[in-house]
Amino acid sequence: MQLMAQCGLPPLEARMLLERALGKTPAWLIAHAEDAAGAEAEQAFMALADRRRQGEPIAYILGEREFYGLELGVTRAVLIPRPETELLVELALARIPENAAVRVLDLGTGSGAIAVALAHERPQARLTAVDLDYAALSVARANASRHGVSVRLFCGDWFGALPGESFDLIVSNPPYVAAGDPHLAMGDVRFEPQRALAGGADGLDGIRAIVAKARAHLGPDAWLLFEHGYDQAEACRALLEAHGYREVQSWPDLAGIPRVSGGISAPIDGQNALK
Ligand code: GLN
Numbered sequence: 001m002q003l004m005a006q007c008g009l010p011p012l013e014a015r016m017l018l019e020r021a022l023g024k025t026p027a028w029l030i031a032h033a034e035d036a037a038g039a040e041a042e043q044a045f046m047a048l049a050d051r052r053r054q055g056e057p058i059a060y061i062l063g064e065r066e067f068y069g070l071e072l073g074v075t076r077a078v079l080i081p082r083p084e085t086e087l088l089v090e091l092a093l094a095r096i097p098e099n100a101a102v103r104v105l106d107l108g109t110g111s112g113a114i115a116v117a118l119a120h121e122r123p124q125a126r127l128t129a130v131d132l133d134y135a136a137l138s139v140a141r142a143n144a145s146r147h148g149v150s151v152r153l154f155c156g157d158w159f160g161a162l163p164g165e166s167f168d169l170i171v172s173n174p175p176y177v178a179a180g181d182p183h184l185a186m187g188d189v190r191f192e193p194q195r196a197l198a199g200g201a202d203g204l205d206g207i208r209a210i211v212a213k214a215r216a217h218l219g220p221d222a223w224l225l226f227e228h229g230y231d232q233a234e235a236c237r238a239l240l241e242a243h244g245y246r247e248v249q250s251w252p253d254l255a256g257i258p259r260v261s262g263g264i265s266a267p268i269d270g271q272n273a274l275k
Contacts, residue, residue, distance in 0.1 A: 003037055007049040011250075013058055014049070020062055021045035037212040057188035068117035070160050072143045078134035079196040080188060081113040085173050088260050089117045091251060092171050095223050096122045104128070105165075105217070107158055107172035107210060110196055111141030112151060113170055119149035127151040130161055133195065159213050166219050172229040174206035175199040203229055204239070211239045218265030225262035233258035 004014040021044040059065040059080040067081035097161030106115040109129035119127040154161035233250040240248040253259035
């Protein structure tokens, strides 16, 4: 397959695009490494390689990305699931017992990556996910059905579609990049929905809203866990503490960067009176 060397892309990317153009598996490609591709496949491959050379993320070109061991569909309506978000999944799983109908909410679900991964690992849990964007919700719906899990999906602004509902665990990977951060105009990120990334002047608009509003939707001793930027852990813990959350802490991702913070809900005066 001379094509791979000719296209000017890193070998791994070239191989992924060639597999797609040929409609073949990685194993087939290895076994047929010396074959020439047909004209049609060559043309299809060159078109995909061209998109990649112009910067389009591989995940959008292929329409897929693996997250927590699950192949998920992605479109340009949703953020591309990232490995660091698997930390949030791990921390959530540690708080969801295996055989209990725990009520879990994922705020700003996008592709549904977090909700689908949690539902897949904890079949007894009752997953709810919300997003502001209908197009994102249809991606999440397709991912839930692809993996045979059931997730209640709502369109709304944070808790807007969930008046009076209470959860045992709330998780979120909200937009948290500061507006004007040069990172938004770089690499893969510039192709992603800005609404899923940018969180106001300091990036914390979404997190501020979630930390404040979640208190009315968390049952007794329920955790709120959310992802944030590499330099936001301290500000996030301060917000949680200011709202009376307990056991406030941050956890590092695989690169050692504090990436998820959270705490246990505080009773709101006059509510949650049992605790
Ligand atoms: N981690 C992403 C980035 O740095 C941002 C994801 C988000 O805003 N939730 O591009």
